[in-house]
Amino acid sequence: xxxxxxYIGVVSLVLILFVMPTLAAAQVxxxxxxxxxxxxxxxxxxLVEAYREYERxxxxxxxxxxxxxxxxxxxxxxxxxxxxxxxxVLHMLGEWVAEFSALGIIEDITDLVENWEDKDxxxxxxxxxxTSQGRIYGIPSIASTRALVYRNDLFEEVGIAEPPVTxxxxxxxxxKLAVDRDGDGRADVAGFAFxxxxxxxxxxxxxxxxxxxTGAELAVQTDGKWVPGFTVDxxxxxxxxxYDMMHVDKSVPEYIRGWEYNDxxxxxxxxxxxxxxxxxxxxxxxxxSATGEHWRTAAVPYQKVPATYMExxxxxxxxxxxxxxxxxNLLSYLMSKDQMYSFTKYDNLPSRSDVMALPxxxxxxxxCKTFLELVPHGxxxxxxxxxxxxxxxxxxxxxxxxxxxxxxxxxxxxxDDTAAYLSTLx
Amino acid sequence: xNKSRRTQATSGSLAGxxxxxxxxxxxxxxxxxxxxxxxxxxxxxxxFWNKHLLHPNADQFIGLGNYIKMLQSPHFIRAIRxxxxxxxxxxxxxxxxxxxxxxxxxxxxxxxxxxxRAIVLLPWVVxxxxxxxxxxFMLSPNFGFINQLLAAIGFPHLLTxxxxxxxxxxxxxxIFVNVWRSFPFYTITxxxxxxxxPSDLYExxxxxxxxxxxxxxxxxxxxxxxxxxxxxxxxxxxxFVNFDVIYLLTKGGPLRMTEVxxxxxxxxxxxxFNMGYAAAMGVxxxxxxxxxxxRAYTKTSSFQ
Numbered sequence: 001x002x003x004x005x006x007y008i009g010v011v012s013l014v015l016i017l018f019v020m021p022t023l024a025a026a027q028v029x030x031x032x033x034x035x036x037x038x039x040x041x042x043x044x045x046x047l048v049e050a051y052r053e054y055e056r057x058x059x060x061x062x063x064x065x066x067x068x069x070x071x072x073x074x075x076x077x078x079x080x081x082x083x084x085x086x087x088x089v090l091h092m093l094g095e096w097v098a099e100f101s102a103l104g105i106i107e108d109i110t111d112l113v114e115n116w117e118d119k120d121x122x123x124x125x126x127x128x129x130x131t132s133q134g135r136i137y138g139i140p141s142i143a144s145t146r147a148l149v150y151r152n153d154l155f156e157e158v159g160i161a162e163p164p165v166t167x168x169x170x171x172x173x174x175x176k177l178a179v180d181r182d183g184d185g186r187a188d189v190a191g192f193a194f195x196x197x198x199x200x201x202x203x204x205x206x207x208x209x210x211x212x213x214t215g216a217e218l219a220v221q222t223d224g225k226w227v228p229g230f231t232v233d234x235x236x237x238x239x240x241x242x243y244d245m246m247h248v249d250k251s252v253p254e255y256i257r258g259w260e261y262n263d264x265x266x267x268x269x270x271x272x273x274x275x276x277x278x279x280x281x282x283x284x285x286x287x288x289s290a291t292g293e294h295w296r297t298a299a300v301p302y303q304k305v306p307a308t309y310m311e312x313x314x315x316x317x318x319x320x321x322x323x324x325x326x327x328x329n330l331l332s333y334l335m336s337k338d339q340m341y342s343f344t345k346y347d348n349l350p351s352r353s354d355v356m357a358l359p360x361x362x363x364x365x366x367x368c369k370t371f372l373e374l375v376p377h378g379x380x381x382x383x384x385x386x387x388x389x390x391x392x393x394x395x396x397x398x399x400x401x402x403x404x405x406x407x408x409x410x411x412x413x414x415x416d417d418t419a420a421y422l423s424t425l426x
Numbered sequence: 427x428n429k430s431r432r433t434q435a436t437s438g439s440l441a442g443x444x445x446x447x448x449x450x451x452x453x454x455x456x457x458x459x460x461x462x463x464x465x466x467x468x469x470x471x472x473x474f475w476n477k478h479l480l481h482p483n484a485d486q487f488i489g490l491g492n493y494i495k496m497l498q499s500p501h502f503i504r505a506i507r508x509x510x511x512x513x514x515x516x517x518x519x520x521x522x523x524x525x526x527x528x529x530x531x532x533x534x535x536x537x538x539x540x541x542x543r544a545i546v547l548l549p550w551v552v553x554x555x556x557x558x559x560x561x562x563f564m565l566s567p568n569f570g571f572i573n574q575l576l577a578a579i580g581f582p583h584l585l586t587x588x589x590x591x592x593x594x595x596x597x598x599x600x601i602f603v604n605v606w607r608s609f610p611f612y613t614i615t616x617x618x619x620x621x622x623x624p625s626d627l628y629e630x631x632x633x634x635x636x637x638x639x640x641x642x643x644x645x646x647x648x649x650x651x652x653x654x655x656x657x658x659x660x661x662x663x664x665x666f667v668n669f670d671v672i673y674l675l676t677k678g679g680p681l682r683m684t685e686v687x688x689x690x691x692x693x694x695x696x697x698x699f700n701m702g703y704a705a706a707m708g709v710x711x712x713x714x715x716x717x718x719x720x721r722a723y724t725k726t727s728s729f730q
Contacts, residue, residue, distance in 0.1 A: 075696055078696050078699075079696065099480065099699075102479075102480045103479050103480065103699065104482075184582075197591060197679060197680065198677070198678075198679040198680060198681070198682075199676070199677040199679055253586070255567060255586035255587065255588055255592075256588075257588065257591065257592060257680070258588050258590075258591025258592060258593075258679065258680040259567075259588070259591065260591075262566075263566065263567060263568070263588075263591075266568070266569055267568060270568075270569075272568065385480055385699075387697050387698060388697075388698055391697075395681060395682070398593075398680055398681045399681065402593055402681070404681075
């Protein structure tokens with residue numbers, strides 16, 4: 001008995017020491033972090049199916065898909081990097097590329113991309129987002145503009161036929177939409193609404209679209225140094241527009257102060273908001289919503305220059321990955337024409353030109369064609385760390401909306417803070 | 427010869443047992459060094475350096491530079507003020523609600539006391555993250571349960587109130603959520619304290635003609651003074667360094683109205699990557715708590 005136990009023990013030890021590592025080595029496990037949640041998104045389910053297909057084609061590879069919100073993605077990537085670890089493949093907002101490359105979270109894949117046969121299928125503007133200091137740190141996976149999303153049923157109720165084109169139109173249309181239907185002395189519908197939470201990623205993006213439409217840039221490089229690309233007057237015009245709509249026209253209700261994107265999207269869906277800036281992901285929501293058939297899209301109203309935010313999301317390889325070659329193989333597979341088409345149909349738009357040209361996108365007037373037609377006006381955020389500037393833009397906006405600062409004071413403060421911050425960039 | 431062998435054996439086993447005893451301490455000692463001492467010393471050292479993760483080649487020893495910058499920063503001053511308001515507001519209301527519920531649950535007139543005691547514990551046993559996210563959802567404007575309820579019972583104008591996003595209501599709202607989450611701890615602890623008070627004291631007071639209020643002031647409160655001191659001091663520390671409740675509810679917004687020192691520290695470290703400055707805040711927090719509350723805690727502990 002004792003001898004049998006000893007024999008079993010020795011055999012187990014040999015298995016643990018020699019056989020198991022061999023088996024483990026045969027199986028490459030790739031950690032993928034992204035925000036594609038199969039529970040809520042059809043595109044995410046398609047992406048997960050693409051992972052499974054890749055595993056079938058590559059029997060030695062196992063893909064562990066970790067889904068989390070963008071805020072958690074960013075935080076987790078930064079914290080993991082401090083501990084010298086991280087995912088093999090990381091999905092990112094384009095504006096993180098500069099910070100993440102500087103922090104050493106993501107791998108420089110310039111050489112791999114330069115030798116990749118599909119490289120030319122991606123517009124240069126999308127590669128610009130994935131580039132920092134002249135080096136490429138990821139593949140642009142999703143490229144989508146922002147549009148004015150509006151409720152056609154509410155427009156028809158007050159006799160408006162066309163969406164607004166300029167800021168002046170926007171104020172007029174929003175005023176007409178903000179009517180008191182139940183006679184309690186308060187407008188039941190917000191003519192227009194926007195994100196202003198200091199916590200919401202969409203707040204600064206919506207603010208930037210308005211700033212760009214004054215003809216300004218957020219930051220420009222002169223003589224190798226970054227400086228504000230806007231004047232105090234230009235940013236004042238943006239704050240003044242939003243102040244006037246809330247406190248003069250009363251077409252934007254005060255209760256939207258501090259809204260996050262969830263608040264905005266829900267309110268739009270139930271019809272308490274008639275117009276807002278939004279993205280093509282609302283198509284997925286429209287298919288589930290009882291009011292979705294009334295949702296329409298148009299260009300975001302502008303002051304001087306038509307402009308919109310060109311949101312590019314980037315897939316990168318983790319700098320701490322032990323499986324960089326396998327991670328690249330997976331990425332190049334997912335970013336191929338057929339695979340990208342499979343997971344950019346409902347709440348995402350593709351970054352590849354050959355996918356955009358497919359009939360599916362050209363024939364879907366509301367949720368694809370409008371957004372694709374806005375691409376020529378799309379602007380990207382400069383490839384430098386800008387978290388402090390984004391926070392500052394929202395804090396000054398809130399100060400204006402709460403009447404703690406005039407639009408002039410807020411504009412001057414935002415300009416000064418931005419200039420001071422940019423001067424610290426090396 | 428035998429005696430000498432016995433002596434050797436005895437001293438050998440003593441040495442062995444002493445070695446064994448200290449040997450048992452090695453794992454916890456190693457763990458303490460790795461997860462407590464090393465991070466603490468590293469943080470103190472870091473606080474004297476200009477260390478920015480985006481500029482790894484620009485590390486520089488700046489002495490008290492981070493501390494001076496911190497004390498001159500209006501954001502930090504506001505965070506200290508908010509931390510104080512959040513802590514005082516939370517601890518006062520937690521104590522009052524906890525004491526009130528403990529007195530009710532201690533009453534002999536209450537039926538199903540054990541059931542109610544178990545129900546009261548529920549907010550405390552739910553994980554903080556779940557708790558905070560549920561409240562965030564319930565307090566959301568237009569569609570949140572609280573606003574829907576208020577509108578249904580005759581306050582339709584409150585339907586759109588953004589409790590966590592409006593500068594007027596954000597701090598009271600986070601204090602409310604924190605109180606709701608923490609008061610059961612007070613309830614259970616104070617219930618234990620109340621059970622220790624001899625009932626004959628109340629009988630004697632009653633015979634002497636003391637009112638309920640007089641019994642409460644002169645018997646109940648002195649009877650739970652010790653346990654009250656311990657839980658209040660502990661909760662002052664826990665609330666002052668609390669990060670998760672505020673981070674999950676408001677992330678310090680709107681307009682930094684709920685920004686407390688731990689959320690500001692986190693923002694500086696993981697949003698702006700300013701590690702040296704963030705470390706200075708952490709060290710400052712530790713020193714302030716050690717000087718103020720730590721002293722009280724030591725006294726309370728020795729009293730106990």
